[in-house]
Amino acid sequence: MVDMIEPPSLEYLRLLPLLLVFGGACLGVLVEAVLPRRSRWGAQVGLTFLTLVVTAVVTVLGWRAGDVGVSALGSVTVDHPAYFSWTALVVLAALSLLLFTERRLNGGVSAFAPQAAAVPGSVDEELAIRARTEHSEVYPLALFSLFGMMLFVASNDLLILFVALEILSLPLYLMCALARRRRLLSQEAGLKYFLLGALASAFFLYGVAMLFGYAGTFTLAGIDQAVAAGAGSEWLLLAGMAGISVGLLFKVGAVPFHSWTPDVYTGAPTAVTALMAACTKVAAVVALLRVLYVGLGGLRWDWQPLMAAVAVVTMAVGSLLAITQDDVKRMLAYSSVTHAGFMLTAVAGASTGEGARQLSSVGSTLFYLVAYGVASVGAFAVVTLVRDRNGEASRLQDWAGLGRRHPWLAAAFSVFMLSFAGIPLTSGFIAKLGVFESAWSGGYPWVVVVGVVLSLVAAYFYLRVVVTLYFADPQPRSGQGGQAAQAPAGAADATPATGPAADGDGARGGALATEVRTAGAPAAVSSAGEVGVGRASVATYGAVVAAVVVTVVFGLLPGPLLDLALQAGVFLR
Template sequence: MTTPIPQEVMNLVPAYAEIALLIGASAILLIDMFLSKAQRSITYVLSLLMLVVLAGISYADFAAGTTAYTFHGMFVADPMANLLKLFTYLTVGMTLVYSRQYAADRDMLSGNLGGEFYVLALFAMLGQMIMISASSLLSIYLGVELMSLSLYALVAMRRDNVRATEAAMKYFVLGALASGFLLYGMSMLYGATGTLDIREIATAVAAGTIKPTILVFGLVFLVAGLAFKLGAVPFHMWVPDVYDGAPTAVTLLLGGAPKIATFAICIRLLVEGLLPMAFDWQQMLMVLAVMSLVVGNVTAIAQTNIKRMLAYSTIAQIGFVLLGLLAGVAGTTNRTGMDAAYSSAMYYVLTYVLTTVGTFGTLMLLSRAGFDADNIADFKGLSKRSGWFATVMTILLFSLAGVPPMMGFAAKFAVLNSVLATGQIWLTVLAVMFSLIGAFYYLRVIKHIWFDEPVDNAPLAAPADMKLVLSLNGLAIVALGILPGPLLDVSLKAIKATLAA
């Protein structure tokens, strides 16, 4: 006779991945305390193994296609959450591979607690996973703060570096301001609806018994807080300074997986919780999207620092994500059109993250002890130093610019198609125009790579695992651009299943 599984244990099943990560990251931190600097690769391997275990758990849940709530409805494991978590693991894993040599060269992995780089990255990822699965205002804020505090510490890891310390201060102050905006908006929603549960908030708002003034007031602060986390204009002031000042390995942790988590809470809050107020937040997102496209693309042209250029590029890319989000409700009551719009925004986020991870990986490939490849001029003559990695970087830049047949073109096309379906032709034309303007600064780097003489003839020395993953990263961008259907279909199914539940 088999012993039945206690209900208390069954209630934890949806959160098994988070529980496993919490235990694993804590164990890795303890193990790392007993390792010497020469043994730091053990921490690296354990961190990657932890990601593999998590991927197995989340993939099993995703394949099941079910939606389960736990912790009194504060946490949900649904198809969208599991898909976004899988890409979060992939992004963080690639970041750790690309960053290992770079961090070691800058003594970020030295001392008795040198493994804190890996452990803080894992705890930041735990915050992102909580954000992705949050079904309550309280759990959203818990995830945001766990992620933010870990990232603040990572930006300030190089305590003897003035630029890194300055970037950490700016990020901390402005990040605290963003968290304050988000928390104030949540408190207004709680005061108006009397609940923290996103599903109950949706029911209360749809009932139409709450004064719209209170809801709109809270919504303004919510959108402002989300815009800070995404880096949308006019809440973008921290992005170029922090991207530039932070070590490139940490910049990658800032610019990759957190965007996936922030997209998730946009869906949770705006679509699942506040869809009856779609007309109001759609107007706000439209203004943010247009300003991000204009400021991001135009300002990037003036940059000579590659990290600042990519920071403004990020701002412009976020503009496209916001276009996808607003297209789900702009002028249409067609549920199919809404699902397609939200899935196109999800696909765009995943495309951006995979591409930007490879781009910063190439920066770290060009860097070495005592030298950071921070300037666009550092890419001069890369084709003469390594034809293959020059090709990979070219693929990544073409994808960011939206040149076919790269993955970025498929993502831009999907978003623009969703916007066009709402009848907003002017918005579609504007997005296309500024994408063409933005192509200039990507092509300028490509020109340096292929047509200029190298200013540095030092060989590209990097671990074999980094070169392998970077090569696969570039090939994946081409493959997913030529065959975008499978990932688009998976995104659409995940969105449909999540919103239906």
């Protein structure tokens, strides 16, 4: 009698949020292949947000039902931290993708390049602009990246963790290089992110090999058992921990693996920067927590001092370098580095037991990720709105006096800056208080003291932006700004990447590009070339308003979200 082969049990219902996002991304690829060019953009937007809404509903229902467990042959763990992270990722991705849909600011076209050309203004690109060709495939790319992030935070197997790392990273490498304006800067950002990301992935894979050599298994629970039994060579174990830490800390943006952050954040399309700043941070930090707590909990006396040192150095470098920046996007990039250090303070103070300290550490970190992510999306949404005749005006001196001309938008940006600084009545204050309490109770009061001092340093450059908005006088603009002031009113804010002043790479646009640039573009600034606020779509303003509301509400009433984060603070082993 032939024995029957039993099929593997994959728990499809439990994995449904992952499958929905992956399915939506695959359908998006089919849309690119099937629908005519002019119909793709609307179809992709509708499909993407439908996927996100359904995924959010299914995730919340599964979380409320308590459907937790190790799934997919032990490679994926669906537990409360995974559900919390999935919900946060979907919500933050939805806010970020609202910025992807913005077309009014660019004269009826998106912020993404119409063609993969190195130099704007070529004949082929001019024809593509006139035909309204757009990179609508950015939506399935974003969904693929989101799928990788969701798999990343729930991976219980080191090989699956590596695959998830690549799935979340590769679409981001592509999207970073697709900016319509500042084309060469954008492509440089994509290339730099790819090369440094590949190097970090190599370290990560090396660490995976070392840990497999030590434990004989890729599962985190199996590695934890091997560590407890002291089964292998300690050098293999330490080398594996170091390699994996490099890969994960690179994604977190911690020092000394942060060098990609300012260049990539500055060069990438601002909508993509918002997606990276919010969602990638959530995925990387939660994956780091899972690996350290579940797989390497027995080595906590080795990795806790390491995380404490990295946290201090990251806070110091990010804060000090942010002070010197005169570009808002670059300042926000170093702000991201600084906040990575604040998050790592809670990681350093964590306990691997299921007591109150672990609940405090993991829960406060999860709350911090949400507070920071929402404020980041809102801040970058405001950056997309502040414009001159060449497009986004990200120089800080160009924002002088903006609070007097556009008080509501300046007030929104000020809320985000105050939240980043950890000022009371914002969610950032509660988040920072939580991670400091975790580090203090975890036995690292010196990290808290350093963190408080560096918080004061960080508050300086955040408040400097607020002072510039309300109290500084606008400075006369020269160079490109002066040339832009002579441009006709119709060319105020259309397709800026097709002209030499907008891109800065010496490209010369032709007649076709000029025709498209001047057709129906909304005037964003005055005839004097003054920096102002572009006429954006409801989606972009909606992202700003939603971010402000969440930041203020969870600063005044943090209880519901904080309780939810604390309840989600125990990893399933």
